[in-house]
Amino acid sequence: MSHQATTASEIKVLIDGQEARVKPETTIFQAAKTLGISIPTLCSHPAVEPYGACRVCTVELKRGKRSRMVTACNYPIREEGLEIQTRSERALRARRLVLELLMARCPEVKILRDMAQEVGLEKSRYPKGDDKERCILCGLCVNICNQVVGANAIGFVSRGVDRKIGTPFLENSMDCIGCGACAFACPTQCISMTEKDGVRKIWDREFKLAVCPVCGNYYAPIDQLETIRKQVNLPPDHFKVCFTCRGLKL
Amino acid sequence: MNKAKALKSAEELKALFQSLSSEKPVGKIRVTIPNATCSIARGSAGIIRRLEEVLKQKKLSSQVEIKVTGCRGFCQIEPVVVIEPLNVLYQRVSADDVPEIVETSLVQGQVVERLLYPVSKEKRARTEAELPFYSLQKRFVTENCGVIDPTSMKDYLLTGGYQALARALKMKPEEIINEVEKAGLRGRGGGGFNTALKWRTCRTAPGEPKYAIINADEGDPGAYMDRSLLEGDPHRVLEGLIIGAYAIGSSQGFIYVRHEYPLALRNFRTALNQAREYGFLGKNILGSGFDFEVQVNQGGGAFVCGESSALMASIEGKLGEPRAKYVHTVERGIWDKPSNLNNVETWANVPLIINKGADWFAKIGTQGSKGTKIFSVVGKINNTGLVEVPMGVTLKQIVFDIGGGIPQKKKFKAVQTGGPSGGCLPESLLSLPVDFDRLTEVGSMMGSGGMIVMDEDTCMVDVARYFLNFLKDESCGKCTPCREGIKQMLAILNRITEGKGQEGDVEQLEEMSGGIIDAALCALGGTSPNPVMSTIKYFRNEYDAHIRDHKCPAGVCKALVTYSIDPQKCTGCGLCLRNCSTGAIKGAKKKPHRINPKKCIKCGICYEVCKFAAVKRS
Numbered sequence: 020m021s022h023q024a025t026t027a028s029e030i031k032v033l034i035d036g037q038e039a040r041v042k043p044e045t046t047i048f049q050a051a052k053t054l055g056i057s058i059p060t061l062c063s064h065p066a067v068e069p070y071g072a073c074r075v076c077t078v079e080l081k082r083g084k085r086s087r088m089v090t091a092c093n094y095p096i097r098e099e100g101l102e103i104q105t106r107s108e109r110a111l112r113a114r115r116l117v118l119e120l121l122m123a124r125c126p127e128v129k130i131l132r133d134m135a136q137e138v139g140l141e142k143s144r145y146p147k148g149d150d151k152e153r154c155i156l157c158g159l160c161v162n163i164c165n166q167v168v169g170a171n172a173i174g175f176v177s178r179g180v181d182r183k184i185g186t187p188f189l190e191n192s193m194d195c196i197g198c199g200a201c202a203f204a205c206p207t208q209c210i211s212m213t214e215k216d217g218v219r220k221i222w223d224r225e226f227k228l229a230v231c232p233v234c235g236n237y238y239a240p241i242d243q244l245e246t247i248r249k250q251v252n253l254p255p256d257h258f259k260v261c262f263t264c265r266g267l268k269l
Numbered sequence: 270m271n272k273a274k275a276l277k278s279a280e281e282l283k284a285l286f287q288s289l290s291s292e293k294p295v296g297k298i299r300v301t302i303p304n305a306t307c308s309i310a311r312g313s314a315g316i317i318r319r320l321e322e323v324l325k326q327k328k329l330s331s332q333v334e335i336k337v338t339g340c341r342g343f344c345q346i347e348p349v350v351v352i353e354p355l356n357v358l359y360q361r362v363s364a365d366d367v368p369e370i371v372e373t374s375l376v377q378g379q380v381v382e383r384l385l386y387p388v389s390k391e392k393r394a395r396t397e398a399e400l401p402f403y404s405l406q407k408r409f410v411t412e413n414c415g416v417i418d419p420t421s422m423k424d425y426l427l428t429g430g431y432q433a434l435a436r437a438l439k440m441k442p443e444e445i446i447n448e449v450e451k452a453g454l455r456g457r458g459g460g461g462f463n464t465a466l467k468w469r470t471c472r473t474a475p476g477e478p479k480y481a482i483i484n485a486d487e488g489d490p491g492a493y494m495d496r497s498l499l500e501g502d503p504h505r506v507l508e509g510l511i512i513g514a515y516a517i518g519s520s521q522g523f524i525y526v527r528h529e530y531p532l533a534l535r536n537f538r539t540a541l542n543q544a545r546e547y548g549f550l551g552k553n554i555l556g557s558g559f560d561f562e563v564q565v566n567q568g569g570g571a572f573v574c575g576e577s578s579a580l581m582a583s584i585e586g587k588l589g590e591p592r593a594k595y596v597h598t599v600e601r602g603i604w605d606k607p608s609n610l611n612n613v614e615t616w617a618n619v620p621l622i623i624n625k626g627a628d629w630f631a632k633i634g635t636q637g638s639k640g641t642k643i644f645s646v647v648g649k650i651n652n653t654g655l656v657e658v659p660m661g662v663t664l665k666q667i668v669f670d671i672g673g674g675i676p677q678k679k680k681f682k683a684v685q686t687g688g689p690s691g692g693c694l695p696e697s698l699l700s701l702p703v704d705f706d707r708l709t710e711v712g713s714m715m716g717s718g719g720m721i722v723m724d725e726d727t728c729m730v731d732v733a734r735y736f737l738n739f740l741k742d743e744s745c746g747k748c749t750p751c752r753e754g755i756k757q758m759l760a761i762l763n764r765i766t767e768g769k770g771q772e773g774d775v776e777q778l779e780e781m782s783g784g785i786i787d788a789a790l791c792a793l794g795g796t797s798p799n800p801v802m803s804t805i806k807y808f809r810n811e812y813d814a815h816i817r818d819h820k821c822p823a824g825v826c827k828a829l830v831t832y833s834i835d836p837q838k839c840t841g842c843g844l845c846l847r848n849c850s851t852g853a854i855k856g857a858k859k860k861p862h863r864i865n866p867k868k869c870i871k872c873g874i875c876y877e878v879c880k881f882a883a884v885k886r887s
């Protein structure tokens with residue numbers, strides 16, 4: 020490699036003409052953030068490994084005369100001499116393509132329209148898909164469930180254009196603990212989660228919610244509390260009182 | 270052969286080679302019959318069975334050695350039978366020919382003329398060397414395919430097998446890498462990566478263990494060179510892997526084989542077991558202190574699993590999906606350890622380089638592409654099969670000299686190279702020397718070496734649509750540009766072939782192509798616009814004809830053609846009427862017939878069958 024990897028702990032990088040100094044392995048997205056430059060993202064989230072699927076964060080990377088397109092969310096800065104343009108014509112073309120395609124897939128999702136406006140795109144020229152389709156297949160729900168919750172309750176079903184998010188074989192998943200992390204993480208709010216009379220419904224399953232003996236409110240699915248309690252080896256009545264009341268009592 | 274004793278040194282291998290070479294042949298006569306996937310499909314197994322029966326009846330079994338081998342490449346003329354020392358090759362043999370072959374050729378020593386390959390109307394070829402198909406070929410990597418019994422270690426050893434390994438184990442790893450570098454070997458799996466550079470990066474990358482992997486996923490439709498190598502000469506591929514593993518410093522190998530390749534897998538497994546028995550795998554190989562083992566992994570058959578990061582995820586037992594490779598797999602691959610993946614054919618080149626030397630190797634080929642390449646030549650061509658030619662041979666030589674040109678005196682239109690996401694090259698590029706860089710320059714690619722020849726009856730818009738449809742089905746669906754982009758490009762192409770194209774469609778396809786190339790996660794999506802862009806580049810007039818004139822010049826796109834019968838030419842023979850499956854043709858005997866356009870489904874059968882060219886397609 021032409022540039023010596025710096026053993027010193029910081030690497031210099033130019034982003035949209037501004038200089039940043041970052042630790043090796045810092046992503047372009049993080050480096051840009053230190054300069055106050057924001058790059059749109061859809062499939063990355065601080066809690067999980069960058070997945071690199073939506074491609075909306077595509078930027079142009081130059082090293083010497085060579086230029087290539089990379090995704091900001093997962094490109095690790097490991098060497099000197101990189102110059103990044105987050106809004107070059109080529110970067111914007113890629114971003115527009117992605118957003119125009121996603122808007123055709125999910126015509127009613129606002130976050131897409133907002134991002135599209137930002138790159139000068141009003142509407143999609145492609146034939147519109149189902150109005151009810153809200154999933155952009157960013158994979159955040161799956162990655163949160165696997166990497167953060169550790170439940171591995173949902174995943175990708177089918178390939179290619181038929182790809183969907185779902186429980187294995189689209190049957191009720193016994194691994195789901197009803198925590199709702201997937202629904203909270205979803206950027207388009209397309210995972211249905213409802214609560215009624217002490218029962219939470221998600222992924223076609225019903226979860227009984229625990230009632231707090233102090234305030235009388237429902238506060239979390241019993242399955243979830245049990246799972247956490249066993250994982251961390253807590254006494255049986257550890258979660259008996261809801262978080263708020265426990266906070267008050269302490 | 271009895272169970273072998275593991276060899277403990279290069280010297281013991283040499284001694285074994287000498288003792289094997291001095292053994293007397295089994296019988297006076299040798300009959301070689303390729304029995305690989307392609308030949309089996311054409312009945313080779315039945316020929317072998319029949320030959321064994323006839324020989325037994327005639328009490329000739331002890332005098333004749335039957336050698337069952339892999340494929341000799343010329344699949345069109347399979348099943349093939351080669352007889353030595355008579356030195357004759359019979360083609361398109363059937364089991365019923367066997368008694369005559371035995372009587373005439375094995376007993377009387379005469380040639381069965383009618384089974385020889387017809388070079389022209391007057392002339393028949395007696396030996397393989399006389400076949401035009403082989404004239405320009407240089408069969409180095411495939412030298413043993415169709416010659417040795419792939420399940421016999423003895424056969425492989427007799428060709429000098431594992432001597433490259435013995436030599437390599439006496440070299441320093443870095444010396445081997447330098448040799449491969451000097452040879453100029455580039456990966457045969459598609460990208461044409463510099464093999465030595467990959468090996469060196471993997472060798473110096475921190476992390477243990479390191480993995481060495483054979484990519485035998487071979488998913489390109491129509492390509493089967495890797496299958497043929499594994500079926501016909503598995504030890505060569507394995508020997509290459511062991512040498513490479515030693516150079517890299519890898520103690521664990523994998524082979525990733527697609528599950529549709531049962532024979533390739535069986536032969537490779539046999540080779541693995543034999544290599545363990547002889548001490549070419551395991552601990553302290555040939556007394557060198559080098560340990561290496563190989564594990565077999567079977568792919569689920571998804572095309573994308575041939576992509577390096579998807580393949581490695583699949584070996585780890587995860588979903589076979591690509592991931593970002595900003596840190597290369599040679600640094601962080603399987604379980605984040607340095608992992609070097611090479612294609613079957615790449616590995617098969619390695620023993621050749623060690624045996625014959627980098628200088629010898631580098632003399633073959635062009636400036637930037639050294640050695641030979643195996644191509645599978647299929648489509649509208651007279652001689653289909655696998656051809657191994659030096660890099661730099663022209664498209665014309667492959668299509669016309671080796672391939673024998675286009676059947677039925679049709680005109681050549683295009684040759685598609687590089688697999689589903691390669692490009693279509695027109696007649697004006699026939700003199701292009703075929704190597705990695707030239708193909709990329711003209712908007713196509715080497716890919717794994719598939720070549721599909723197309724004649725004048727091919728619609729290039731339809732071809733683009735066909736490949737894009739394949740890629741749509743094979744996209745893993747992870748990233749937006751590929752999953753959604755190919756679908757939308759396909760929708761535009763579908764519209765065009767249905768006669769509903771609009772001004773601006775071509776420009777939109779071009780714009781989308783640019784974005785998809787830049788934004789897709791892996792090379793499947795990143796190269797998916799190639800079929801579209803290359804057909805726009807070289808056959809723009811066909812797009813325009815569809816869009817502006819609502820015409821399909823080749824008469825392929827159903828929505829744009831109509832069939833009618835010329836009453837002047839029609840003799841009323843009724844052949845079309847009898848062949849039409851929907852009863853769309855009416856007419857009295859010996860009177861001109863007519864096609865009812867409401868019933869016609871445009872299958873074109875009438876056009877094909879009419880002997881008087883009375884059916885018109887427009």
Ligand SMILES: Cc1cc2nc3c(=O)[nH]c(=O)nc-3n(C[C@H](O)[C@H](O)[C@H](O)COP(=O)(O)O)c2cc1C
Pocket residue numbers: 455456457458459460461462464484485486487488489572573574575576577578610611612613615616717791792793
């Ligand atoms: C979609 C896709 C499919 C691929 N399929 C294969 C394959 O079947 N066999 C193969 O050797 N390489 C395949 N490749 C290329 C591999 O990713 C990799 O570059 C290659 O195995 C490296 O070996 P080489 O350097 O010897 O060519 C594929 C690449 C892509 C993007």
Ligand code: SF4
Pocket residue numbers: 163164168170171172173194195196197198199200201202221222
């Ligand atoms: S609600 Fe179920 S599927 Fe969603 S993150 Fe929690 S465990 Fe996973």
Ligand code: SF4
Pocket residue numbers: 153154155156157158159160161184201204205206207208209210
């Ligand atoms: S459900 Fe939501 S989080 Fe999950 S992939 Fe779809 S859009 Fe992303």
Ligand code: SF4
Pocket residue numbers: 573591743744745746747748749751752789790791792793794795
């Ligand atoms: S380019 Fe296609 S095959 Fe590759 S990761 Fe994206 S969706 Fe999957």
Ligand code: FES
Pocket residue numbers: 059060061062063070071072073074075076077090091092093
């Ligand atoms: S945020 Fe980078 S690819 Fe989705």
